[in-house]
Amino acid sequence: MTLLVVTMKHEATHPRKTGRPLSFDRDDVLNKAMLTFWQSGYETTSISDLTAAMGVTAPSLYAAFGNKQQLFLEAMRRYAGDPVALEQDITAAPTAHDAVAAMLRRAALLYTGETTPPGCLLASAAATGSPDAAEVRAAVAAERRAIRDMIQRRIEVDMGRGLLPSDTDPAPLADLAIAVMQGMSVLARDGADRERLLAVAETAMLGWRVPARTHPTDISMHHP
């Protein structure tokens, strides 16, 4: 059993040498599937929609990706990007405030891309649905929660460094950051352009009680 799984994983990265070769680029058609789910949602995108967008017949789709759910999950992971890289970005930012501001600005750009659907795949593709798709919704929710928790951890780090008041409540700030980001997706879907979304991102950061910055070594002095 274990051997089988290992063999399959090996084949996924190193395709067999024999047999008829794939007539499509797996990465390319996965990207097209991602865009289709992004545009039309998980349950509300049909296999027929996907095969049309990907330029691949149904049997090929199932052979390459398993089924509709597995295809979506793979597309979602591609959309969300590498979580390790995100964690590093958040950690490397000068402050939690900077990290969240940068994330919201990136979201404003991502949600208003000219070659991508408006809004956020994580916010719109599985906002709701039938009981059959509960697993998919849980997977999307887990992705959101992972981002939220990274933000909260970074806020706690800043509190320890005196970069935020010691009586700051990290959880509502992290929740608010996610809420604003996902809410920006709704605005984008409703037609808000890049400028408006960037303004929302900036306005959302005004609520943070950030101490006035002087020299880095003096920062902790401002909040004894």
Next chain:
Amino acid sequence: MTLLVVTMKHEATHPRKTGRPLSFDRDDVLNKAMLTFWQSGYETTSISDLTAAMGVTAPSLYAAFGNKQQLFLEAMRRYAGDPVALEQDITAAPTAHDAVAAMLRRAALLYTGETTPPGCLLASAAATGSPDAAEVRAAVAAERRAIRDMIQRRIEVDMGRGLLPSDTDPAPLADLAIAVMQGMSVLARDGADRERLLAVAETAMLGWRVPARTHPTDISMHHP
């Protein structure tokens, strides 16, 4: 043509005296339809789901509500409530800040009701979908935009009264209010409880540059 419409509207409020009477309360089953759409979304709720939840057979559903789209739109209008009443609430509030804070607190309660699905119907029921449902998504978007515009108008009123700095930009504040509200729906769907949502609502209001309040007559003096 006009006569026909008038006649139909009259019949809708004053049912005919003859014929077999309705075996269900139209208001009651509409409420159950609203809850079903709220829980499972527009396209991802089937007629079969609706008839089961409403306790009404398909032919009765179609006779009473027309079709699935019309049923949803009627359910959505019930969810959204009377727009005139909302406008009055926003107008009657002491300040724009108070009006938005109250709206976000109401949202926190609504999204975490014990007898209703988590989150917001306007945010989740038609976040995305197939081209067939474009009309429904446009109707939901129009509902959101109406609320947003009420908030912006109230902000402009407060600026005129000196209740907000004269260099305030009303649009981003109104956009942010909607973004936070719709984002709170995502948090609620992900399991956030009432306390967490209320904390998000309070935190979101911290970004407003509200002049310190003294006597009402003195307010305008603070921003010459």
Next chain:
DNA sequence: AATGTTTTATAGTGAACGATATGAAACCTA
């Protein structure tokens, strides 16, 4: 009780859904 009107329950419409069985086609190895 007979008639007219409306709603009821039953059963079923064609179309689209997610997913596959099948055999020919296209490659590598030997």
Next chain:
DNA sequence: TAGGTTTCATATCGTTCACTATAAAACATT
């Protein structure tokens, strides 16, 4: 070139979709 392996295009599979034709049932009126 022959054998082995994998993917290809075609043609579906049974189920569910939104929706409705039909006729019996339940009322008011006469």
